[in-house]
Amino acid sequence: MAAKEHFxxxxxxxxxxxxxxxxxxxxxxxxxxxTCIDLAGGGVDPTDPNTIRSFQQYDKPLIDLISTLPEGEKVILIGHGAGGLSVIHAMHEFVDRISQAFFVAATMLPFGFQADEDKKDGLPTLPENEIELTLGAGADDPPTTISLRPEFQRDRLSQQSPEELSVQQASKEMMKD
Incomplete structure (x- = not known):
């Protein structure tokens, strides 16, 4: 029996x-x-988001996973939201290990972040009253993290999910494996 694809x-x-x-x-x-992966500082990854200073650091768990695939194995990448940028990064790093890529309501920049304009175009724009900025590198430096205020998270991120399906419930279900 032939092996099925690796997503x-x-x-x-x-x-x-x-x-x-x-x-x-x-x-x-x-x-x-x-394989469902937590990028650096996301999900249960223990990295403090305020210590991530580059897109390469953020994508390290994905890049590490793909780099350790057995010889000849190819994966199908699926990314949503800003995860589309991580998928593009992996596609450029591992042309021979990606069989397909799918972008689900995802940010798509053909070459990832190459110029200042890409950074502007590739980042989500949210009203200032809906976000919280963390200035982990100091008040004179750009924010190290941007997060949605809790009262806006459901409407912006999970508006089509049943209310009983909370983030905590989903996290517990994933950790059972």
């Missing part, structure tokens, strides 16, 4: 591997190999 699911901003738990179960139930 690598990449979360978007403000999320972690937990957000893919329903899709993961469906794909695994159909016999596919599925």
């Amino acid at each position: 690598v699911l990449v979360h978007g901003e403000g999320h972690g591997a937990w957000c893919w738990f329903k899709l993961r179960w469906l794909l695994e139930g159909a016999g596919y190999h599925v």
Whole structure:
């Protein structure tokens, strides 16, 4: 019996591997190999987001995963939100290890962050009253993290999910594996 495809699911901003738990179960139930990854500072990854100073640092868990694949194995990448930028980064790093890539409501820049204009175009724009900035590098430096205020998270990130399906519940379900 031929091996089924290996899906690598990449979360978007403000999320972690937990957000893919329903899709993961469906794909695994159909016999596919599925890896849901927490990017640096996301989900249960222990990295303090205020210590991440580059996109390469943020994507390190994804890059490490793909670099350790067995010789000849290819993956299908799926990214949502800002995870699309991570998918593009991996596609450029590992042309020979990616069989397909899918972008689900994701940021797509053909070459990732190459210029200042890419950074402007590739980052989500949110009203200032809906976000909290952390100036982990100091008041004179750019913010190290931007997060949605809790009262806006459901409407902006999970408006189509049943209310009983909270982030905490999804996290617990993912950790059972």
